[in-house]
Amino acid sequence: MSASLNIQSTCTGVIGVGNMGEALLAGLLQAGTPASNICFSEKRDDRAAEISAKYGATRKSNLDIAKDCQAILLVTKPQDLEALLLEISPSLSSDVLLVSFAAGKTTGFIEKSINKGAAVIRVMPNTPALIGKGASGISAGSNVSAAQLKFVSDFLSASGEVVTVPENLQDAITALSGSGPAYFFAFVEAMVTAGKSLGLSEEIATQLTVQTIYGAAGMLIESGKSATTLRENVTSPNGTTAAALASFNEGGLENLVLKAMTAARDRSQELA
Numbered sequence: 668m669s670a671s672l673n674i675q676s677t678c679t680g681v682i683g684v685g686n687m688g689e690a691l692l693a694g695l696l697q698a699g700t701p702a703s704n705i706c707f708s709e710k711r712d713d714r715a716a717e718i719s720a721k722y723g724a725t726r727k728s729n730l731d732i733a734k735d736c737q738a739i740l741l742v743t744k745p746q747d748l749e750a751l752l753l754e755i756s757p758s759l760s761s762d763v764l765l766v767s768f769a770a771g772k773t774t775g776f777i778e779k780s781i782n783k784g785a786a787v788i789r790v791m792p793n794t795p796a797l798i799g800k801g802a803s804g805i806s807a808g809s810n811v812s813a814a815q816l817k818f819v820s821d822f823l824s825a826s827g828e829v830v831t832v833p834e835n836l837q838d839a840i841t842a843l844s845g846s847g848p849a850y851f852f853a854f855v856e857a858m859v860t861a862g863k864s865l866g867l868s869e870e871i872a873t874q875l876t877v878q879t880i881y882g883a884a885g886m887l888i889e890s891g892k893s894a895t896t897l898r899e900n901v902t903s904p905n906g907t908t909a910a911a912l913a914s915f916n917e918g919g920l921e922n923l924v925l926k927a928m929t930a931a932r933d934r935s936q937e938l939a
Contacts, residue, residue, distance in 0.1 A: 675700065
């Protein structure tokens with residue numbers, strides 16, 4: 668199968684079309700997979716009807732996806748993955764490609780659960796994939812071909828940036844980019860709250876915070892300069908920015924971020 672595996676001709680199934688599953692389905696279409704080659708499973712009838720109407724993909728049962736599809740995206744909660752694998756394993760072909768989006772679950776765990784020598788790729792995406800600006804880390808299991816890895820990288824690239832890493836770094840990817848959007852949103856909330864405390868209305872504080880961070884991210888992307896250089900450029904000696912950054916340093920911002928990301932990494936390992 669791996670020699671012929673490509674975006675245009677591969678029958679791909681998506682098990683679980685919540686927000687992330689929908690984003691991945693949309694990414695498949697954007698990458699060039701015809702809607703006729705995409706099927707999905709969904710427990711709720713109203714949600715299934717919505718997805719079918721919006722994208723033209725076909726709803727099937729988990730077992731039918733297992734029987735019919737060359738590539739299957741497992742977009743499920745970590746605690747639900749083992750039961751799903753037990754359900755579909757008897758119907759899987761030995762050359763199927765399984766792509767898991769379950770945090771913490773290793774390719775070895777999946778390979779052992781299905782016991783068929785199937786190819787398994789582990790992915791840690793993040794929610795900005797919903798708007799085509801995601802960041803995903805992918806790792807190949809022991810039976811993955813170059814064509815299969817390229818297939819996954821190609822369709823994920825339609826939803827943002829993709830990096831390939833050894834699987835022992837997947838928990839670090841989870842802590843950085845997987846959970847990272849929530850860190851950003853929490854910082855926005857803190858800036859808006861501080862702005863209100865300093866006398867701004869919530870509307871103005873929100874507008875200026877969002878635009879400021881959007882603009883700063885744009886500078887990082889478009890200038891080609893490091894965050895350190897850009898920070899130094901905006902920080903005049905003894906100025907207002909220097910005073911604010913000194914407060915961050917006194918509060919141990921760098922250590923706090925490390926502590927938070929380490930906690931996320933450790934929790935990902937616990938889910939294995």
